[in-house]
Amino acid sequence: MPSTRDPEEIRSRLQRWFKYTLPQGSNPRVSPVSSPEATGMSSETLFFTASWQEGSTDHEKQLVARLAPEDTALPVFPQYDLELQYRCLKLMAERTEVPVPPVFWFEPDPNHIGSAFFVTGRVDGDVPPDMMPYTIQGWVLEESEENRAKLQRNAIRTLAGIHTLDASDPALDFLNRPEYGNTALDQHLNYQKFYYDWARGDDHYEVIEAAFDWLDAHRPEHISFTTINWGDSRIGNILFKDYTPVAVLDWEMAALGPPEVDLAWFFQMHAFFNNLAIRYGMPGIPGFHRRSEILTTYEEFSGRPIENIEFWEVFAQIRYAIVSIRTSERAIQMGQMDEPDTLEERIMNADLLAQTCNGTFWDTPLAK
Numbered sequence: 001m002p003s004t005r006d007p008e009e010i011r012s013r014l015q016r017w018f019k020y021t022l023p024q025g026s027n028p029r030v031s032p033v034s035s036p037e038a039t040g041m042s043s044e045t046l047f048f049t050a051s052w053q054e055g056s057t058d059h060e061k062q063l064v065a066r067l068a069p070e071d072t073a074l075p076v077f078p079q080y081d082l083e084l085q086y087r088c089l090k091l092m093a094e095r096t097e098v099p100v101p102p103v104f105w106f107e108p109d110p111n112h113i114g115s116a117f118f119v120t121g122r123v124d125g126d127v128p129p130d131m132m133p134y135t136i137q138g139w140v141l142e143e144s145e146e147n148r149a150k151l152q153r154n155a156i157r158t159l160a161g162i163h164t165l166d167a168s169d170p171a172l173d174f175l176n177r178p179e180y181g182n183t184a185l186d187q188h189l190n191y192q193k194f195y196y197d198w199a200r201g202d203d204h205y206e207v208i209e210a211a212f213d214w215l216d217a218h219r220p221e222h223i224s225f226t227t228i229n230w231g232d233s234r235i236g237n238i239l240f241k242d243y244t245p246v247a248v249l250d251w252e253m254a255a256l257g258p259p260e261v262d263l264a265w266f267f268q269m270h271a272f273f274n275n276l277a278i279r280y281g282m283p284g285i286p287g288f289h290r291r292s293e294i295l296t297t298y299e300e301f302s303g304r305p306i307e308n309i310e311f312w313e314v315f316a317q318i319r320y321a322i323v324s325i326r327t328s329e330r331a332i333q334m335g336q337m338d339e340p341d342t343l344e345e346r347i348m349n350a351d352l353l354a355q356t357c358n359g360t361f362w363d364t365p366l367a368k
Contacts, residue, residue, distance in 0.1 A: 005070070005114065007033050010046065013113040014065070018050060020112070021105065028052040033065075043080060043252055044069055044115075047122060062122040064101065067115040074330040076323060078198045080252065083108060086118040087174055088228070088251035095171065098161045101247050123247040125239030133273040134236070135284045148288050150243040153297055155235050158245045159266060160301035162233075163259040167226035175228060175256045184226045184257045189215060191255075192318060199325045203343055207350050207357075211318045214357045220308040223258045230254060233262035234269040259302065264312035265319070267294050271366050272320060272349045278366075291367050310362070317353040324348040 011033050018028035031049040044067040051060040068080035086106040092098045102121035110116050128134035134141060140148065165172060167184065180190040196208060231253025239247040255261075270289040277284035295306055328346035331337035344350050355361035 005044075010113055011048065014048065014050075017107065017112045018052065021107075022052055023054065026052040026054060043067060043082075043085075043250075063104070064120050064122050065113075065117050066120075067113070067117045070114070074326065074333055076326045076330075077252070078195065082106070082116045082118055084174065084254060085251040088254045089118075089120065091165070091171060091228070092162070092248065096161055096164055098158055098248055099246050101249070123239050125241045125246045127237075127239050127249075128235045130236050133276060135270075135273040135277040136280070136282055140235075140288075141285060145287060147243055148285070151235070151240060152289060152293070154240075154244045155238055156266075156294060156297045157301050158238070158248060159230070159233055159262060160259075160298055162230050162248070162262070163227045163302060165228050167228070167256045172228055172256065175254060177255065183223075184255070185220065185223060188255065188257050188261065188315070189219075192315075192322065196318075196322050199322050205321070205325070205343055205347060207344055207347065207354055208318060208321050211314060211321070211353055211357050214314055215311070215318070218311050218314075220311055222307075224307060225258060225304060226256055227259055228254060229257045229259075229261045231262070231265075233266045236269075258307070258312070259304070260306060260309055260312040261315070263294070263298055263306065264309060264316040267291050268313055268316040268352070269320065272352060275352060275366060276348075310356075313361075314353075314356045317349055317356050320349050321347045321353050 011030050014033070015028055015030040018030065019026070022028055029051045033046045033048040036045055036047060046065040046067065047062070048065070049060060049062050051058065053059070066082060066085065068082060069075045083106055086103065089100045089103045092100045093103060100120075101123050104119045104121065106116075106118040108116050126139060128140045129138045132138070140151070143151070167175075177187045177191060180187040180194065193212065196205075196212075200208075230248070230251065232250045237248065237250040238245045239249065267289065271291075274284035274289070295309065299306060324347050328337060328340075328348070332339055340346060347353070352361060355364065361367055
């Protein structure tokens, strides 16, 4: 999300932080800060350039800082574990071939700039936009089918690369959430119930509560493999160059779970964006991100059969429905959206969520 902080104040405070962090005599300088035009709705992102000296060597780096949003900005999530995001990036860099930005610093003390934050290098690349969605306008829509197919295949290869890590590896222990249950499945389900209760306040959303009942009734009996879940696994969180991922971004929803958590989100978020285009009388991108192709390609790269995917697709729709409660409330608060007539209209994917629960989604052209 765009920063709500004063840009000159944040620049000055960042510069003081560099002076505090770097060796004495580094004489750090920080350029004016800016926010990216294409940005998400959760953490704040700042672009800046920092220069400093180490002995006789001059350094200059284009950097990115990720901050938790201010409480007044109506946060999307109840907490922002920036250290978890930082550790996920380091984990990918050290143990996989997944491309991530260079990881430099994590600062837990909020007193320096008003929030804990971490700093990475800035990577040049193109990102499929969220606003307006890439299914409505932008470079992905304008590309040839051949180039979109390259982008899709390379993105799925990267997703499978994330899932090469086994949750039994102690290096992944920081993603464990025992307060929500003993197993990764319990942790996912119980966290989402907690998140829903936090997001809804005193309101009740029948379509979401019916979907939770569906999950309880269709709970998988067995999970063969548990790994790191990227969490927000979609092409809109990947920087591409020549249709190849050069940086995987946004790890704030990371957890432990079966790879199908990410795979379902990867497809269902595209289904939402494509459905959004169709809702407004546009064609979307027919032939791109076909469900059958995504599943087949993922099995090719991962070497594992896909399990319980319909369960995790309903789960993905629930996750986004809860997120949309908060993003809609923020839009209403900021005057970007009128208060809808019903609570359900705050849920951007209410129709898709209902369709997945009643079993009709998989017979629609969108799911083919």
